[in-house]
Amino acid sequence: MASPTSTPEATPAHRAKMRAENVNFFYGSFQALHNINIEFRENQVTALIGPSGCGKSTFLRNLNRINETLRGTRLEGQILLDGEDIMQEDVTTIRRRVGMVFQRPNPFPKSIFENIIYGPKINGMVKGNASEIVESSLRRAALWDEVKDKLHESAYALSGGQQQRLCIARGLAVNPDVLLLDEPCSALDPIATAKIEDLLFTLKEQCTIVIVTHSMQQAARVADQTGFFLLGKLIEFDKTDIIFKNPAKRETEDYITGRFG
Amino acid sequence: MRPFEEELKVLKSKLQDMGSLVAHSVHKSVQALVEQNSDYAHQVLRDESRINQLEIQIDDLATTLIAREQPVARDMRLVVAAIKINGELERMGDLAALVVERALSLVRVPQLKCSASLEKIGNLVQQMVLQSLDAFVTEDAEKANLILAADNEVDAVRNEISDELVRSMAATNDVDEVERDLDILIAARSLERIADHTTNIAEEIIFLVHGVDVRHSFQRETVPAA
DSSP states (O other): OOOOOOSOSOOTTSOEEEEEEEEEEEETTEEEEEEEEEEEETTOEEEEEOSTTSSHHHHHHHTTTOGGGSTTEEEEEEEEETTEEGGGSOHHHHHHHEEEEOSSOOOOSSBHHHHHHHHHHHTTOOSSOHHHHHHHHHHHTTOHHHHTTOTTSBGGGSOHHHHHHHHHHHHHTTOOSEEEEESTTTTSOHHHHHHHHHHHHHHTTTSEEEEEOSOHHHHHHHOSEEEEEETTEEEEEEEHHHHHHSOSSHHHHHHHTTOOO | OOHHHHHHHHHHHHHHHHHHHHHHHHHHHHHHHHTTOHHHHHHHHHHHHHHHHHHHHHHHHHHHHHHHHOOOHHHHHHHHHHHHHHHHHHHHHHHHHHHHHHHHHHTTOSSOTTHHHHHHHHHHHHHHHHHHHHHHHHTOHHHHHHHHHHHHHHHHHHHHHHHHHHHHHHTOOOHHHHHHHHHHHHHHHHHHHHHHHHHHHHHHHHHHHHOOOOGGGTTGGGSOOO
8 A cells, every 4th residue: 555645745944854664563463553654854843643542652652762672562664863774773872862751741759950960961961061951951941940949859849740841851951853752741731731832832943843642732733744643554644734624534534523433 | 423513513504594594685686676676675674684693693603613622624614614604695685685775766667777687697696696505505616616607697797787877877967867877786786796705605615625715716726626
């Protein structure tokens, strides 16, 4: 079967930062992803939507090789970062270059400061500039003003929304090229959600963002491109405007208008 | 069926009610004019306030749907098209009232000028109104395209009427006659404007069906062939 639209009309200003080519993925004998072809543009937000179990999170977790920590999994095809196959690169380098933020905020049981500086430390990026890295990361995650007077207090003392922004700041501290977000707002209230969404608009100036979300309104609000997954296949991938105004595929239309089932 | 789908159906059916009422008003306004019948004219004037009430109800329903359901894709296009078609229909109702106001001043004229042309433009316009309603109910872009094509014929008849009346006005010194000619001209012009509104409705139907904006001839070539 021909793969679905994998490149919305080219925008010369935004080159492809990351690209999946003919990706199949297996949990043991179960094939979770079927021939996925998609590209993520530099300085753009791409949303992946679809019902539970459609493969969107599985796909996301392949982009920084987290899936390979699970036994019995197998990836076919290629995932390219700046044209280089990520499977051929050093895994630590890939995880530094492709950061990830999860559904539930998962700060380390340490101070705010230590949470941020942990990544730069293990990546050998700290050379007497720890405070600067912490401040700039927290500023980029729009959290600095709220925590600057309690940097050495436990990260657990923060609210859920603040913890999630701390996790984003922690991801940003190692200057990733790509930031993956797996339903980052599903545990947050609308105000905390709005803060994260506002943050994405500024963060995309600095990196490429891929967000998996169950909220179609969130995809419509934040994403430049949107991909719709169903049963492990990428059904449609296009500019977000087109997906939400006039999708090409019946399955996409049924899903986003709530007639899926 | 989900409440949202029920509400979309209600929206569509209210718009059909409004469309039927407007079609009826247009029909009666043509009859009032060509048959010089004041009863029909008063009927149109009475119905105008019902049309206005429906306009408000439909807008309220559509804005509530947007606020509560945040529709996307075809649902969104239906709600947006409904709001616009609603406005077009209300304006058509106003124009039908304008036709009958002129018709009332022409009721006692012994020999109505341009009567054959008025009947012709009246029939064409009524047909376009009914076709636009049919295209909306069946969500048929092909039917909508036929309406766009029919507008040229209406314009041609309107031009015939105005040419004849301009010649007549130029040839007379009778102020009353000029006034009557102007009444006919305004009535014909109003009917022609009603036809223009049906073409706007047709464009909204094409947007609803294909998601393509063909207004002012933009993107007309991108409409998928039947």
